[in-house]
Every structure is written in C-alpha cells, then in structure tokens.
Amino acid sequence: MSCCVSKEAYQPPETEMPEGYPTRDEVLFASTNVGDGLVETHIFVPGMHCGGCLAAVEKAMAAIPCVKHARVNLSSKRLVLHWTRQDANPRAVLDALTNLGYQAHLDDGSGAGKDKTLSRLLFSLAVAGFAAANVMLLSVSIWSGAEGATRDMFHWISALIAIPAVAYAGQPFFRPAFRALRGGHLTMDVPISLAVLLALGMSLYETSIQGENAYFDASITLLFFLLIGRVLDHVMRERARGAVASLGRMAPSGATVISDDGSRDWVPLDAVAPGMNLFVAPGQYLPVDGVVVAGGGEVDCAIATGESDPVPAAPGKSFPAGALAIGAPIVLRATRSARQSFLAEMVSMLEAAESAKPAFRRLSDRAAAIYAPMVHLAALLTFIGWVVATGDWHRAVYTAIAVLIITCPCALGLAVPIVQVVAAGRLARNGILLSDGAALEKLAQTDRVLFDKTGTLTTGHPTIRDGVNHNPKILRLAGSVALASRHPYSRALVTACEGLNLAPAQESWDSLREEPGKGVEAIRDGVCYRLGKASWALKETVVECQDRVVFSRDGKALDFYSFEETVREGAPETVTWLQAQGFSPELVSGDSAAKVRMIADSLGISVAQGDMSPADKIARIQSLQASGHRVLMVGDGINDAPALNAADASIAPSTASDVGRRASGFVFLSNSLDAVRMAIAVSRQARTLIYQNFGLAIVYNLVAVPIAVAGFATPLVAAIAMSGSSCVVIANAMRLNLISFSGKPQRKTAWQKNPLKRRMSAKIAGEVG
Amino acid sequence: MSILVILIPVALGLGLIGLLAFLWSLKSGQYKDLDGDAWRALNDESDEKPSRR
Numbered sequence: 001m002s003c004c005v006s007k008e009a010y011q012p013p014e015t016e017m018p019e020g021y022p023t024r025d026e027v028l029f030a031s032t033n034v035g036d037g038l039v040e041t042h043i044f045v046p047g048m049h050c051g052g053c054l055a056a057v058e059k060a061m062a063a064i065p066c067v068k069h070a071r072v073n074l075s076s077k078r079l080v081l082h083w084t085r086q087d088a089n090p091r092a093v094l095d096a097l098t099n100l101g102y103q104a105h106l107d108d109g110s111g112a113g114k115d116k117t118l119s120r121l122l123f124s125l126a127v128a129g130f131a132a133a134n135v136m137l138l139s140v141s142i143w144s145g146a147e148g149a150t151r152d153m154f155h156w157i158s159a160l161i162a163i164p165a166v167a168y169a170g171q172p173f174f175r176p177a178f179r180a181l182r183g184g185h186l187t188m189d190v191p192i193s194l195a196v197l198l199a200l201g202m203s204l205y206e207t208s209i210q211g212e213n214a215y216f217d218a219s220i221t222l223l224f225f226l227l228i229g230r231v232l233d234h235v236m237r238e239r240a241r242g243a244v245a246s247l248g249r250m251a252p253s254g255a256t257v258i259s260d261d262g263s264r265d266w267v268p269l270d271a272v273a274p275g276m277n278l279f280v281a282p283g284q285y286l287p288v289d290g291v292v293v294a295g296g297g298e299v300d301c302a303i304a305t306g307e308s309d310p311v312p313a314a315p316g317k318s319f320p321a322g323a324l325a326i327g328a329p330i331v332l333r334a335t336r337s338a339r340q341s342f343l344a345e346m347v348s349m350l351e352a353a354e355s356a357k358p359a360f361r362r363l364s365d366r367a368a369a370i371y372a373p374m375v376h377l378a379a380l381l382t383f384i385g386w387v388v389a390t391g392d393w394h395r396a397v398y399t400a401i402a403v404l405i406i407t408c409p410c411a412l413g414l415a416v417p418i419v420q421v422v423a424a425g426r427l428a429r430n431g432i433l434l435s436d437g438a439a440l441e442k443l444a445q446t447d448r449v450l451f452d453k454t455g456t457l458t459t460g461h462p463t464i465r466d467g468v469n470h471n472p473k474i475l476r477l478a479g480s481v482a483l484a485s486r487h488p489y490s491r492a493l494v495t496a497c498e499g500l501n502l503a504p505a506q507e508s509w510d511s512l513r514e515e516p517g518k519g520v521e522a523i524r525d526g527v528c529y530r531l532g533k534a535s536w537a538l539k540e541t542v543v544e545c546q547d548r549v550v551f552s553r554d555g556k557a558l559d560f561y562s563f564e565e566t567v568r569e570g571a572p573e574t575v576t577w578l579q580a581q582g583f584s585p586e587l588v589s590g591d592s593a594a595k596v597r598m599i600a601d602s603l604g605i606s607v608a609q610g611d612m613s614p615a616d617k618i619a620r621i622q623s624l625q626a627s628g629h630r631v632l633m634v635g636d637g638i639n640d641a642p643a644l645n646a647a648d649a650s651i652a653p654s655t656a657s658d659v660g661r662r663a664s665g666f667v668f669l670s671n672s673l674d675a676v677r678m679a680i681a682v683s684r685q686a687r688t689l690i691y692q693n694f695g696l697a698i699v700y701n702l703v704a705v706p707i708a709v710a711g712f713a714t715p716l717v718a719a720i721a722m723s724g725s726s727c728v729v730i731a732n733a734m735r736l737n738l739i740s741f742s743g744k745p746q747r748k749t750a751w752q753k754n755p756l757k758r759r760m761s762a763k764i765a766g767e768v769g
Numbered sequence: 770m771s772i773l774v775i776l777i778p779v780a781l782g783l784g785l786i787g788l789l790a791f792l793w794s795l796k797s798g799q800y801k802d803l804d805g806d807a808w809r810a811l812n813d814e815s816d817e818k819p820s821r822r
Contacts, residue, residue: 050808054809055808074804074805126788
C-alpha cells in the first residue's frame with residue numbers, strides 16, 4: 001500500500017508536528033476510498049458529548065477548505081470526513097479540533113467495520129419480538145376462555161408463528177449449546193436451548209391431540225428476553241473493544257526511509273529492515289530500535305522505559321522503539337526489524353504473562369456451571385417422581401418440561417449483562433472506557449494496587465521548581481524566549497509564567513532560533529540571551545548546575561531553573577483513598593530509584609521501587625498473587641504492558657502507549673487519577689448488584705420451582721413468572737445510575753461510619769474542594 | 770366467530786408491518802447515531818437525513 005504515496009507527492013513535514021499527531025501518510029493510509037475520488041477518514045473524538053459539541057465540530061470542519069463533507073456520529077464519538085487524497089490536510093483538522101478543546105485520535109479502522117454479529121442478533125431480536133407479541137395475543141385469548149375448536153385454531157396459528165421464529169431467532173443459543181455439549185460441558189445455553197425446544201415440541205404434541213395447555217408463548221418470550229441480554233452483552237463488549245482500539249495508534253504504522261540517493265519514501269512498518277536509515281521528525285515516535293546516525297535533539301524515553309528525563313540524541317546512541325524525538329529531526333539506523341524490536345519483545349513478554357495467569361471465568365459462566373446441572377436434575381427428579389406417584393407418563397413428561405421452562409435462566413441471563421451495560425455507561429460518562437467486557441468483574445476482585453510512576457502518577461510534563469521564588473521579570477523574559485521551542489522544559493517555563501499571571505509576550509527579537517540539544521538563543525539590540533544548557537549558555541561552566549536550565553545574558557547567568565515531575569491531578573486523593581480502603585498501593589517504576597523515592601514520599605506511598613525492568617514488575621505482581629492477593633496495575637508505558645497483562649485487572653491513561661492501552665482493562669480519558677477511584681467504586685457496586693440479581697433469581701426459583709414440580713405451572717403462571725423476574729432484575733440494575741460516586745461520598749458507606757476514616761474522607765473532600 | 774377470519778390476519782398483518790418497519794429502519798442506519806440524531810432534530814442548520822454509513 002506504500003504505492004498510494006508517490007515520491008513526488010511526499011513532502012517531509014517542514015514544521016515540527018505536535019506530539020502524538022499522526023503523519024499525513026498515516027492518515028491517508030487509514031482512509032478508505034468511497035468513490036468520486038474522495039476518501040473517507042474516521043477520527044475518534046471521545047470528548048464530544050452533546051449537541052453543542054456536534055454543531056461546533058461540524059461548523060469548524062465546514063470552515064476547512066480541504067474537507068468536502070464532515071459528519072459527526074455522537075454515539076460512536078466519531079468524526080467522518082470526506083476529502084480527496086491530494087488536498088487532505090489532517091493537520092488543519094486536528095488543529096481545529098485541538099483549538100476547540102477536543103482530543104482527537106485517528107481511527108485506523110481496527111475498531112470500526114461492520115458488526116455482522118450485532119445485526120444478526122438484532123434481526124433475531126426483532127423476529128422474536130414480533131412472534132412473542134402475536135403469540136402472546138393469541139395466548140391471552142386462550143387464557144380468557146377460548147375453548148374447543150377456537151382454542152385449537154389459536155394453538156395452530158401460534159405454532160405457525162412460533163416454529164419458524166424459534167428456528168431463526170434461537171440459533172444464537174442453539175449453536176453454542178451444541179458446541180458446548182459436544183465439548184462435554186454445560187453452559188447457560190444448554191438449559192436455554194433445552195427449555196425452548198422441549199416447550200415447543202411438547203406444545204406441538206398437545207396441539208395435535210387437542211390438549212388444553214400449550215407453551216408456545218413461553219418458548220418464544222424466553223428467547224425474546226434472553227436475546228435482549230445477549231444483544232446488550234454483545235454491544236458492550238464490541239463498544240469496549242472498538243473504543244480503545246480507535247484511540248489511535250501512537251506508535252507509527254510506518255517509517256520514512258532515506259535511500260542511498262537521498263530520496264525519502266514512506267514504507268509500512270513491516271518493510272523496515274535493519275540497516276535502513278530512517279528519518280524521524282521531531283514529535284514522532286521511533287518506529288524501530290535503532291542507533292542515531294545524525295541529529296542534535298533529544299529523545300524522551302518516558303513512554304518506552306519510564307525514564308523521566310530526556311536523553312541527548314548523540315550519534316552512536318541507541319534507543320528503543322517507542323521513544324519520542326524532541327527538538328530536532330533524527331536520522332536513525334534501524335538495528336532491528338519491527339518484529340524483533342523492543343515493542344515486539346514486550347508483546348511476547350505480555351503473551352507469556354497471559355498464559356501464566358490462571359484463566360478468568362466470568363461470573364455468569366460460574367453461575368451456569370452450578371445452575372445448569374441443578375435445573376436438569378430438578379426436571380429429572382420431577383419426571384421420576386410423577387411416574388412413580390401416578391404412573392401417568394404423559395403427565396410426568398409434561399410436568400418435567402414445565403419445570404424446565406420455569407427454571408430457564410431468563411433472569412440469570414439478564415442479571416449480568418444488564419448491570420454491566422449500565423456500569424459501562426456510567427463509566428463512559430465519566431471518561432472511563434472498558435477495553436475488556438470482563439474488566440468490571442476482574443477489577444471488583446482486586447485488593448492490591450501497583451502504580452507506575454512516569455506518565456501515571458506523574459503527568460510526564462515537568463514543572464519548574466519553586467516558580468514563585470524566581471524574579472518575575474526575568475522569568476517572564478525567559479518565558480518569551482522559551483516560546484520558540486517545544487522542548488518539555490521550555491513548555492514548563494511558559495506554563496509557569498502563565499500560572500503566575502506573567503503571560504510571556506511575543507517580544508520583538510532581532511533573531512530567535514533554537515539550537516537543538518542546547519537551548520534557545522534570542523538576540524535584540526546586540527544583546528544575546530540564551531536559555532538552555534549551562535555549558536552552552538555560560539562563558540564559564542559552573543559545575544554544580546549540570547541538570548539545571550540557565551538563562552543568560554551575554555554569557556552571564558541571569559537565573560537558574562530546575563525542574564521536577566508534576567504529580568497527576570487527583571493522585572494524592574486517590575492514594576489516600578486506596579490506603580483507607582486497604583489496597584496498600586505500591587510504586588513500581590523503571591526510573592531511577594531516587595526519583596521514585598521522591599514521588600513516593602510526596603504521595604505517602606511507603607513501598608516504592610525504582611530501576612525495575614518489565615520482568616521485575618511481573619515478578620512483583622506474581623509474588624503478590626502467590627500470597628493470595630488480586631492485583632490491580634495502573635500504568636502507561638510500553639515497559640508496563642507485560643505487567644498490565646499479568647495483573648488481575650489493569651487501568652491505563654489514554655496517553656499511554658498503544659500496547660499498554662491494549663493490555664489494560666480500562667482506559668481513562670481524563671487527566672485526573674480520580675478515574676481509578678471511580679472505576680473501583682463502580683465495579684464493586686456492579687458486583688454487588690450482580691450478586692443481588694443472582695439472589696433475586698434464586699428467590700424466584702425457590703418460589704416458582706415447587707409450583708412447577710407440583711404440576712400447577714400453567715402457561716399463564718409461566719408467562720407471569722418469567723416476565724416478572726426479568727423486570728425485577730432490570731429495575732435492580734438501573735439502580736446503579738442513582739448511586740453517587742463523586743469525590744464527596746453522599747451516602748454513608750461502611751467506612752464513613754468509622755470516625756477515623758470519616759476524618760480522612762473529610763480531608764479528601766477538603767482537598768478536592 | 771367468523772369475524773376471527775378477518776381479525777386474526779389483520780392482527781398478524783399489523784404485526785408484520787411493524788416488524789418490516791423495524792428491519793427497514795435498522796438497515797437504513799437510523800440506529801447508527803441515536804444521540805447525535807436526537808440533537809440534530811433541534812438544530813435548524815442540520816440536514817434531516819440519518820447517516821448512511
């Protein structure tokens with residue numbers, strides 16, 4: 001597909017791309033042809049949530065000349081653009097979205113695509129709904145007293161509707177049930193299929209002998225209710241998979257290869273071979289492991305290895321794939337192909353961790369393993385009992401089938417998916433996405449938390465230390481010099497100025513240029529200001545200010561700035577809350593031990609370890625698991641991905657590496673670490689509701705089964721019992737929307753009643769407010 | 770009871786129309802963006818047709 005970018009059309013990015021932006025080539029690579037010379041590009045904008053957002057985005061798109069047609073899909077949070085390959089200017093679109101305050105991610109199509117299973121399920125649901133309504137209509141007439149020939153006719157019409165409907169709409173249950181039986185185990189599908197098919201068969205027999213009771217309505221309403229559960233379950237899982245997949249790739253999908261004659265070509269990642277020279281623009285991630293051939297800027301390894309300080313990109317230095325180039329373009333000689341690079345190594349480690357982990361069984365499967373044999377046993381005992389007691393074979397079969405119908409796990413089939421859909425919706429409104437349908441169940445079990453440092457507990461953007469103690473005039477001047485650069489330290493200076501209401505002005509410099517890897521130089525009226533490394537900005541090198549940034553005038557120091565990592569918003573509150581809940585949070589990081597210790601102390605985390613390799617992190621998780629704990633891992637880096645997978649549950653910020661996001665069960669879009677607290681609270685509440693729903697289903701069975709065993713389960717009783725229990729379960733699940741999970745708990749929870757903990761919660765609330 | 774000969778086909782026919790209407794709306798993409806279309810109904814500048822894609 002590299003052919004779609006011709007050599008002539010290729011223009012290397014003249015200006016530095018902001019971090020994480022996809023290149024023009026990548027955008028075009030992810031677009032599909034829609035005819036008339038137009039291509040369609042999907043952009044995922046998770047921040048859109050109302051009609052105002054919709055109108056604002058579409059209006060902004062209409063103002064961009066290269067966009068022929070733009071339409072927002074608010075449900076899937078996607079912006080669909082039509083434009084031509086020649087004119088497409090993704091930069092303008094992404095800038096417009098950024099200016100409106102939205103994060104935008106290129107949707108590379110891995111999350112989209114037509115969902116065939118869903119439309120099949122919806123068709124089945126529609127057919128079952130149609131049949132259920134009509135059969136019920138006829139059944140009500142029968143229960144109201146239709147007799148004789150009229151009743152038989154109604155039965156025959158019901159059969160005519162029910163048989164094809166069951167044959168079509170029942171397949172999502174029959175096929176898996178057949179597979180399960182052939183594999184020699186019982187799933188929830190087995191009792192469902194048995195009940196539906198036996199009810200249909202018995203009703204047909206009853207109809208043919210002009211009997212009184214037929215269960216056509218029961219068999220088809222059962223399918224209808226269960227299909228609702230199946231559709232919800234599917235929608236949630238697909239949405240979870242799609243949402244995280246379309247957060248956009250951060251790692252490049254290809255690389256710009258410099259051939260021997262100096263021409264540049266964009267090739268897909270798989271085609272990059274060791275020995276090739278690659279051009280990496282500033283603001284782009286290294287596509288493969290490599291050695292720097294030329295380049296004066298720096299490389300930020302935070303997302304790859306967890307090191308928080310950028311490293312100078314000196315020729316001969318090697319860097320792992322996934323590191324970010326800053327300041328200046330780099331020419332990189334690939335040392336390994338994509339398949340063997342650091343990223344691939346992490347992926348294989350991740351898979352190894354997966355297989356070492358005990359298989360997780362979903363709650364509904366565990367319930368089915370107990371429930372299904374019990375149901376079958378009850379039906380069998382009923383049959384034997386009636387044969388022994390009365391010797392009436394027909395009556396015995398009839399009652400046994402009635403037991404199967406009554407116990408059909410209708411409420412059970414709805415109990416889990418409905419709660420999970422409501423919980424996922426609740427989380428999505430708070431900017432937390434699920435990437436794994438079972439993530440909620442997994443998270444609810446955890447009792448230990450491990451945090452990564454760089455990019456998780458900290459934002460990954462440095463801040464200036466003791467900003468208030470600096471001379472504001474000089475700081476402002478330094479800030480206006482720093483405006484010329486996108487280096488993290490320069491941006492931190494500008495932010496610090498803005499934070500102190502010293503908005504750095506665009507001063508009229510005679511010349512202003514960035515010296516990659518050294519700093520920024522500004523000249524006015526023959527006076528030379530330099531902001532950057534001491535060795536470059538000062539005439540005489542001062543030894544003790546190695547890691548500080550110097551602002552100098554004509555080689556004499558005006559001020560020194562040192563930087564520290566910014567703790568993520570909400571991190572102190574979250575850590576305190578986790579400690580109060582008995583999670584004993586720990587810090588595991590690949591950064592130097594001293595830096596880890598500093599952050600751990602500022603947050604009050606007692607167990608913290610630095611210089612950890614990805615294998616060390618896994619070892620820590622596994623040792624906790626071995627001592628009976630369930631571990632939640634919160635991390636973002638490529639080096640965290642294996643650990644995220646090894647843990648029982650995992651959460652990653654949306655700024656995390658692709659592989660990290662994919663490995664984790666939840667991804668949060670907000671900047672605040674409060675999302676972790678929210679996710680844990682919602683998942684635990686969801687688990688409580690699921691257990692309550694199971695409890696309700698058991699109570700229902702305790703009441704209904706004896707009635708059925710005794711032979712009183714007429715079709716009317718079955719219909720009322722089944723719909724009643726389903727409605728109760730749905731209503732209970734909806735309660736999740738009423739419960740408050742805000743930073744200030746409004747309900748008295750158990751831990752609030754404890755005076756010591758109440759003080760702690762008041763403290764948290766005070767800090768939030 | 771001869772009225773049943775008319776009433777039952779009428780009832781089934783109405784149900785069938787409902788089913789076909791639902792299947793048609795499903796195919797024509799009317800459930801693709803429920804949230805967005807709800808807002809578009811209030812927006813004068815927006816077009817009235819649901820997204821086909």
